[in-house]
Amino acid sequence: MNKDRGLLIVLSGPSGVGKGTVRKAFMQDAEEVQYSISVTTRKPREGEVDGVDYFFKSHSEFEEMIENNKLLEYAQFVDNYYGTPVDYVEETLDSGRDVLLEIEVQGAKQVRNHFPEGAYIFLMPPSLTELRNRIVNRGTETDDVIDNRMGVAKEEIELIDQYDYIVENDQVELACERMRAIITAEHLRRDRIAHHYKNVSEV
Amino acid sequence: MNKDRGLLIVLSGPSGVGKGTVRKAFMQDAEEVQYSISVTTRKPREGEVDGVDYFFKSHSEFEEMIENNKLLEYAQFVDNYYGTPVDYVEETLDSGRDVLLEIEVQGAKQVRNHFPEGAYIFLMPPSLTELRNRIVNRGTETDDVIDNRMGVAKEEIELIDQYDYIVENDQVELACERMRAIITAEHLRRDRIAHHYKNVSEV
Numbered sequence: 001m002n003k004d005r006g007l008l009i010v011l012s013g014p015s016g017v018g019k020g021t022v023r024k025a026f027m028q029d030a031e032e033v034q035y036s037i038s039v040t041t042r043k044p045r046e047g048e049v050d051g052v053d054y055f056f057k058s059h060s061e062f063e064e065m066i067e068n069n070k071l072l073e074y075a076q077f078v079d080n081y082y083g084t085p086v087d088y089v090e091e092t093l094d095s096g097r098d099v100l101l102e103i104e105v106q107g108a109k110q111v112r113n114h115f116p117e118g119a120y121i122f123l124m125p126p127s128l129t130e131l132r133n134r135i136v137n138r139g140t141e142t143d144d145v146i147d148n149r150m151g152v153a154k155e156e157i158e159l160i161d162q163y164d165y166i167v168e169n170d171q172v173e174l175a176c177e178r179m180r181a182i183i184t185a186e187h188l189r190r191d192r193i194a195h196h197y198k199n200v201s202e203v
Numbered sequence: 204m205n206k207d208r209g210l211l212i213v214l215s216g217p218s219g220v221g222k223g224t225v226r227k228a229f230m231q232d233a234e235e236v237q238y239s240i241s242v243t244t245r246k247p248r249e250g251e252v253d254g255v256d257y258f259f260k261s262h263s264e265f266e267e268m269i270e271n272n273k274l275l276e277y278a279q280f281v282d283n284y285y286g287t288p289v290d291y292v293e294e295t296l297d298s299g300r301d302v303l304l305e306i307e308v309q310g311a312k313q314v315r316n317h318f319p320e321g322a323y324i325f326l327m328p329p330s331l332t333e334l335r336n337r338i339v340n341r342g343t344e345t346d347d348v349i350d351n352r353m354g355v356a357k358e359e360i361e362l363i364d365q366y367d368y369i370v371e372n373d374q375v376e377l378a379c380e381r382m383r384a385i386i387t388a389e390h391l392r393r394d395r396i397a398h399h400y401k402n403v404s405e406v
Contacts, residue, residue, distance in 0.1 A: 122393065124400060157400065160393060160397055160400060161393065161397060163393050164392065164393055165388065165391045165392055165393055166391060166392075166393050166396055166397065166400065167391060178387065178391055180384075181388045181391075182387075182388045182391060184381065184385075184388070185368065185384045185387070185388035185389070186388070188368045188369060188370060188381055188384075188385060189367065190325065190363060190364065190366050190367055190368055193369055194364060194369065197327055197360065197369065
């Protein structure tokens with residue numbers, strides 16, 4: 001069987017739902033998927049490493065990437081930029097490997113314009129009460145920031161119709177299992193693989 | 204979460220590919236899926252039980268079901284009828300359980316007209332050479348019947364574009380795993396479940 005282009009998997013969802021936690025747990029057992037490291041201007045949280053969790057950049061460095069069309073998508077969120085380097089994604093997909101993006105809801109829409117054939121997964125909190133608890137427990141935000149985030153989260157959930165799948169993040173390991181099933185199924189979709197079987201009659 | 208209508212899963216593919224073997228192996232570990240027993244006029248093979256593998260009917264009994272619109276689909280194949288009782292499928296789906304149909308390619312097209320929202324899986328042989336081996340090894344057919352079946356199989360594979368997924372039957376257990384991933388993913392599709400989350404803002 002010829003090597004197909006890799007599958008683009010986009011994991012998004014409201015701020016605070018636990019995208020980073022799910023992504024890290026998922027990647028520990030996903031040898032066939034390459035995580036695309038995002039670029040951000042926000043400051044590293046405790047334990048975050050440059051070039052592993054994010055590429056941490058200054059505002060002026062980030063704006064230079066925008067001007068040079070080096071970003072597949074970018075979003076500004078609570079005074080910081082987040083973006084996805086385009087060359088890395090294209091080259092990895094061309095090599096036949098799947099690529100996972102973990103991005104904000106604003107950015108997912110831009111990626112969809114570029115890659116309509118990707119698998120778009122919306123990570124959903126069990127409830128807004130639970131979402132608020134998670135943001136509060138993170139402990140890095142003031143009350144004003146929390147209220148702001150909750151308002152943004154409600155708007156983000158309204159955009160759910162732009163996604164192919166909804167994965168509830170009730171438990172991290174369950175969310176990872178659901179993502180694995182989605183990726184397996186996407187690789188079996190007839191519109192992706194039928195061309196391998198068009199000549200089976202001549203085998 | 205409210206109980207949704209069940210998912211209709213249609214397993215089809217060319218004669219001889221091993222649909223029955225895969226279906227039986229799948230159902231051994233699929234408590235949430237109900238297998239819809241087909242009606243047929245063909246004679247039971249060794250070990251097949253009426254009411255378990257098929258409902259075995261005479262030609263006149265089958266034709267009476269056709270006249271009374273009691274069949275979701277039916278197909279005539281090598282002098283025999285195969286069909287799916289419609290009431291059983293509708294009632295099981297309404298109760299919230301998934302239903303698996305294992306049917307011939309001719310029938311799958313009729314079911315799609317009735318249930319466009321189902322998950323349609325085409326079980327594919329690794330090659331036509333392997334398909335012929337499987338038909339020969341079954342040992343119940345004459346050379347003429349085998350040639351006839353191979354001709355039909357080639358035509359059936361041409362209809363692959365009517366399906367959502369292609370599952371290669373290289374190993375029965377692998378084929379079952381792929382089916383399980385497809386069913387999990389289908390239950391996570393946004394267009395099936397977004398209505399559960401439309402009111403999350405008020406939770």
